[in-house]
Amino acid sequence: xSEPYLRIRNLTVDYGGTAALQDVSLQLAKGGRLALIGESGxxxxxxxxxxxxxxxxxxxxxGTIEFPALPRQPSLGKDIGVLFQDPSGSLDPVMTIGDQxxxxxxxxxxxxxxxxxxxxxxxxxxxxxPKPLSRLNSYPHEFSGGQKQRIALAAALAGNPSxxxxxxxxxxxxxxxxxxxxxxxxxxxxxxxxxxxxxxxxIALASERADTIGVLYKGKLVECGPTAGVLGxxxxxxxxxxxxxxISLDMPRRKRLAEINADGLQ
Amino acid sequence: MxxxxxxxxxxxxxxxxxxxxxxxxxxxxDFSVSNGETLAVVGAxxxxxxxxxxxxxxxxxxxAGSIHFRGQDITALRGEGLRRLRPHFQMVFQDPLAAxxxxxxxxxxxxxxxxxxxxxxxxxxxxxIGATLERVGLSADLITxxxxxxxxxxxxxxxxxRAILTKPDxxxxxxxxxxxxxxxxxxxxNLLLDLQEETGVxxxxxxxxxxxxxxxxxxxIVMEEGRITETGMTEQVLAxxxxxxxxxxxxxxxRL
Numbered sequence: 052x053s054e055p056y057l058r059i060r061n062l063t064v065d066y067g068g069t070a071a072l073q074d075v076s077l078q079l080a081k082g083g084r085l086a087l088i089g090e091s092g093x094x095x096x097x098x099x100x101x102x103x104x105x106x107x108x109x110x111x112x113x114g115t116i117e118f119p120a121l122p123r124q125p126s127l128g129k130d131i132g133v134l135f136q137d138p139s140g141s142l143d144p145v146m147t148i149g150d151q152x153x154x155x156x157x158x159x160x161x162x163x164x165x166x167x168x169x170x171x172x173x174x175x176x177x178x179x180x181p182k183p184l185s186r187l188n189s190y191p192h193e194f195s196g197g198q199k200q201r202i203a204l205a206a207a208l209a210g211n212p213s214x215x216x217x218x219x220x221x222x223x224x225x226x227x228x229x230x231x232x233x234x235x236x237x238x239x240x241x242x243x244x245x246x247x248x249x250x251x252x253x254i255a256l257a258s259e260r261a262d263t264i265g266v267l268y269k270g271k272l273v274e275c276g277p278t279a280g281v282l283g284x285x286x287x288x289x290x291x292x293x294x295x296x297x298i299s300l301d302m303p304r305r306k307r308l309a310e311i312n313a314d315g316l317q
Numbered sequence: 318m319x320x321x322x323x324x325x326x327x328x329x330x331x332x333x334x335x336x337x338x339x340x341x342x343x344x345x346x347d348f349s350v351s352n353g354e355t356l357a358v359v360g361a362x363x364x365x366x367x368x369x370x371x372x373x374x375x376x377x378x379x380x381a382g383s384i385h386f387r388g389q390d391i392t393a394l395r396g397e398g399l400r401r402l403r404p405h406f407q408m409v410f411q412d413p414l415a416a417x418x419x420x421x422x423x424x425x426x427x428x429x430x431x432x433x434x435x436x437x438x439x440x441x442x443x444x445x446i447g448a449t450l451e452r453v454g455l456s457a458d459l460i461t462x463x464x465x466x467x468x469x470x471x472x473x474x475x476x477x478x479r480a481i482l483t484k485p486d487x488x489x490x491x492x493x494x495x496x497x498x499x500x501x502x503x504x505x506x507n508l509l510l511d512l513q514e515e516t517g518v519x520x521x522x523x524x525x526x527x528x529x530x531x532x533x534x535x536x537x538i539v540m541e542e543g544r545i546t547e548t549g550m551t552e553q554v555l556a557x558x559x560x561x562x563x564x565x566x567x568x569x570x571x572r573l
Contacts, residue, residue: 090498091469196362225525226569227361252498255571282573296499297573298528300555307507308532311500 054119056081056214056246057102062114064097064106071097071110075272077265081120081213084240084247086261086278088254088293090311093267095250096218102248103133103216118214125214129159132207136219138199142191142206148175149187152206159210174205178235197228201235208239215240217249221256233260254293258282266290323388324349325486325519326373326406331382333368333543343368343543346382350487353517357534357551359524359566365543366523370491373521374408375399387486404434404483411492413472417464423450423475424460430482445482453478454508470501474508481512491523506533527570531555539563 055078064072072094079085087095100106102116104127118125125131135141143151152171156162162170168187175183178201191199200220207215217236221229237260240247251257257264258278265275266287273287285291292311331346343365350356358366371377373384375391383392386406394402410416417426427446431437437445447457453474464472473493480488490509494502506529512518524530530537530551537554539547541562547554558564 090500225362226527226571227525227565230569253571254499255573258573259571293499294573296503298532299573300527300531300567300570302531304532304552307510308503310503310507 053081055079056083056118056120057248058115058117058119059102060115060117062098062101062112062116064094064101064110064112066107066110070270072101072112073270075114075267077272077275079246079248079263081246082244083263084261085249085263085265086257087248087250087265087267088252088257089267090252092269094270095267097270098267098272099216099218099248099250102214103127103131105133121213126159128155128212129210130212131214131216132210132212134200134204134207134215134217134220136222138196138203138223139191141203142199144191147188147190148194148202149189152202152209155206155209171205171209174209175202177208177239178202178205180205197224197232200224200228200232204232204235204239208243212245214246214248217247219250219252222252229256236260254282255297266293323352324385325352325354325387326350326521327385328373329383329385331369331372331384332380333372333377334380335368342380343372346540346543346545348538348545348548350519350521352486353513353519354536355513355520355522355534357522357524357530357537358540359527359530359537360540360562361525361566363542364540364562366525366540367491368543369540370408370489370521370523374406374489404430404436405485406487406489407480407483407485408489408491409473409476409480409493412496413469413476414464416476417472419464421463422460423462423464423467426464426475427460427479427482430479434483436483446478449478449482450475452481452512454504468501469497470505473497473501473505477505477508477512481516481518484516485518487519487521489521489523492525493522494529495524495526502529509533525566527555527566539566 057079059075059077062072062075075098087098089095101112121130149168149171152174153167156167156170157164172183172187180186180201221232261278264278264281266273268289274281274290285294295309296311327349329347332344334342346369358369360366372379383390424446428442431442446460450457450459455471455474494505522534534551537551538545539560539562546560546562558567
């Protein structure tokens with residue numbers, strides 16, 4: 052088997068006393084699409100941020116994160132692009148979107164300012180922002196939530212990264228816009244041969260979009276494997292409970308919704 | 318099945334315009350909610366769901382049309398008359414953090430409705446609040462906490478406690494679970510279902526998530542660009558959608 056793109060061994064992260072991640076090991080193949088699922092506080096975002104090199108300073112970590120496919124330690128923006136949940140939080144409100152994207156292009160691709168601005172328009176076109184050249188001088192607040200997330204995606208891709216990390220990229224959006232954004236993610240990941248890691252609490256979304264699913268529960272990676280296997284034959288009680296909470300549109304309505312009973316899980 | 322029961326809320330030809338060209342807003346919105354019923358209002362962002370919720374709550378004035386609550390026309394009701402009716406229709410917002418004064422403890426948040434509507438003697442406040450907190454699945458010890466010291470699910474429970482303190486006939490739920498993760502979402506919806514069974518409260522449930530609507534609502538209306546494009550029993554609408562807007566919403570639901 053060829054070298055994986057990403058290899059994590061015995062990763063442990065704690066934020067001063069409380070362990071956020073315990074002994075996590077996993078591998079991700081080049082071009083693979085990994086979904087990390089789990090509830091709030093499960094450690095899924097911590098794992099994603101540890102890979103991005105974006106842990107807060109107070110975090111202490113042990114174990115190793117390696118990128119065997121890269122010739123050097125990855126640099127954020129150039130090798131790894133990150134897309135966050137809240138696009139308003141990742142875009143600078145007082146800088147035009149053209150400048151924000153061009154800045155990344157100039158820094159990581161070494162282009163002149165004018166070429167970088169043209170490249171920014173090209174990137175905006177790739178995320179389907181209409182009339183991109185005329186929008187370069189617009190500010191983030193002039194766009195809807197879904198458009199802002201597309202612009203943030205253009206900025207994340209501006210350094211031409213080989214890994215895209217998306218941390219709950221659609222949790223703040225409605226289901227219709229969510230569908231557009233994940234379709235776009237799919238398209239860009241395939242067209243550019245990117246490796247994708249995305250964090251979600253929605254197991255159905257993970258099942259549609261990932262070839263590998265990792266389930267985090269209380270800081271531990273309790274299950275990780277091919278999507279069909281994790282869904283078809285879940286091993287861990289939490290994974291089973293998560294699958295049971297899924298509401299399908301064609302299931303008859305029940306009196307109550309399935310809950311996850313924390314006492315029944317270890 | 319509950320169609321023929323007396324409506325708690327009746328909305329007739331409601332309209333609201335925003336901006337100059339009048340493109341955004343609501344047009345000809347017509348529906349009713351019966352006693353003890355859950356009516357879902359679904360639609361994509363910008364379809365007018367939240368505007369509708371605000372009009373029903375009398376937080377925004379409509380341009381045309383009327384709103385009847387328990388048979389009374391409240392469209393133009395103001396001042397003391399509106400204030401007297403307020404305890405009977407309550408609202409729970411999407412983001413409970415934004416719905417609370419960040420410096421007010423849970424006690425202060427829940428004292429307000431008791432004081433404003435004279436629902437209990439001052440000496441009984443803590444007892445009433447404690448009992449209500451327990452009713453929504455929280456420990457009475459949380460009474461001294463600030464909103465920031467609560468989890469998202471706990472905050473939404475406090476918001477529900479605030480809404481039920483006045484024993485309302487109708488609660489407008491504006492995306493009450495879309496900011497919560499899956500396990501907490503089910504707990505909150507089950508709490509709302511239990512409260513409805515106990516008290517017969519009716520819900521106007523605003524949501525963009527058809528899976529949740531499927532599990533929670535008796536009937537639904539689908540909105541697009543400020544108009545109702547489809548209405549019916551939830552199961553029938555989902556099994557046999559008639560409008561394009563509904564089909565787009567159905568197609569957007571992730572499938573396992």
